[in-house]
Amino acid sequence: MEHKPMLRVKRSPACTGFSTFFNLPYEKTLEDVDFVITGVPFDTHVTYRPGTRLGPDAVRDAYAFQGYSDAFGITLFDYIKGVDYGDLNVINVNPEATHDHIKEAIAEIAGAGVIPICVGGDHSIAYPELCGYKEAIGKVAILHFDSHSDTGYHEMPEDAPHDHGTPFKDAILDDCILTESSVQIGMRGLTPPMAQDYKFATEHGMTVIPAAELHEIGIKEAAARIRKIIGDAPVFLTFDIDFLDPIYAPGTGTPEGCGFSTWDAIELIRYSLIGKNIIGMDLVEVNPLYDTSEKTAQAGKRIINEVLTLLACKKAGISKYEDFGE
Numbered sequence: 001m002e003h004k005p006m007l008r009v010k011r012s013p014a015c016t017g018f019s020t021f022f023n024l025p026y027e028k029t030l031e032d033v034d035f036v037i038t039g040v041p042f043d044t045h046v047t048y049r050p051g052t053r054l055g056p057d058a059v060r061d062a063y064a065f066q067g068y069s070d071a072f073g074i075t076l077f078d079y080i081k082g083v084d085y086g087d088l089n090v091i092n093v094n095p096e097a098t099h100d101h102i103k104e105a106i107a108e109i110a111g112a113g114v115i116p117i118c119v120g121g122d123h124s125i126a127y128p129e130l131c132g133y134k135e136a137i138g139k140v141a142i143l144h145f146d147s148h149s150d151t152g153y154h155e156m157p158e159d160a161p162h163d164h165g166t167p168f169k170d171a172i173l174d175d176c177i178l179t180e181s182s183v184q185i186g187m188r189g190l191t192p193p194m195a196q197d198y199k200f201a202t203e204h205g206m207t208v209i210p211a212a213e214l215h216e217i218g219i220k221e222a223a224a225r226i227r228k229i230i231g232d233a234p235v236f237l238t239f240d241i242d243f244l245d246p247i248y249a250p251g252t253g254t255p256e257g258c259g260f261s262t263w264d265a266i267e268l269i270r271y272s273l274i275g276k277n278i279i280g281m282d283l284v285e286v287n288p289l290y291d292t293s294e295k296t297a298q299a300g301k302r303i304i305n306e307v308l309t310l311l312a313c314k315k316a317g318i319s320k321y322e323d324f325g326e
């Protein structure tokens, strides 16, 4: 089977047929593919509002697909191949076993030289993902879009040390991240201990660009800083949908106002990561239970589409987006 989007029945609407990520073949293979997209329907680690276990299918179903990039003038699947890898083996009543399954799956995929794209699920999955990358290819840089720093905003109780607000604290303590090459951007969750979050991240070498600063300096200036910090490091893009303002992404567990548009996000991704060594991504915290319009899942799908575009650009030898890139 050719690992490109399957053709729909001639002249039928784009939403017909059964849903897979980007209409790709549903096949658990690492042969003859550049990337795989896999669902991680796990949400046991949310702090309050559950439902992101329904995120992967919401993104599969979302009415959004751009096979052509206006920005770069390329048809994506002329250059890249991939599959809907199905969902990873998660057990929502057993977070520890789920952690191991995610770690093993990422190690296997990345170890085969294939780029994993995980669709969550809550953000706690980023920790076992980073453990898997470490096992397969070593420590990686992160570019982390979020409205929260997720570096553990409070002292965690001994009997419940992990949740979706701790994956990057966990990954730093487990030495999975090239912290000096990593950036967190968009933070604005206004709980008093947030300052401690930033402090934990920056004390461990990461750069934090809070929302207020991003609004102030703008996309291009932020991207220039990000490019310099990431350098040539292998980079994992971890995108929490609550980076976007709730007007664009209401369907999420912990929405925060004063955020960013989908356009801001894709421009920032383009300018920051064109020509960079992207080794994987995740898109997390899409919760369709709080969105009657499907727009959160559509926005999430658009974000993934932009990363696929950058993978295609790399194959096509495109390393510049306007005045950025080398």
Ligand SMILES: [Mn+2]
Pocket (backbone or CB within 6 Å): 123, 146, 147, 148, 150, 164, 240, 285
């Ligand atoms: Mn998050």
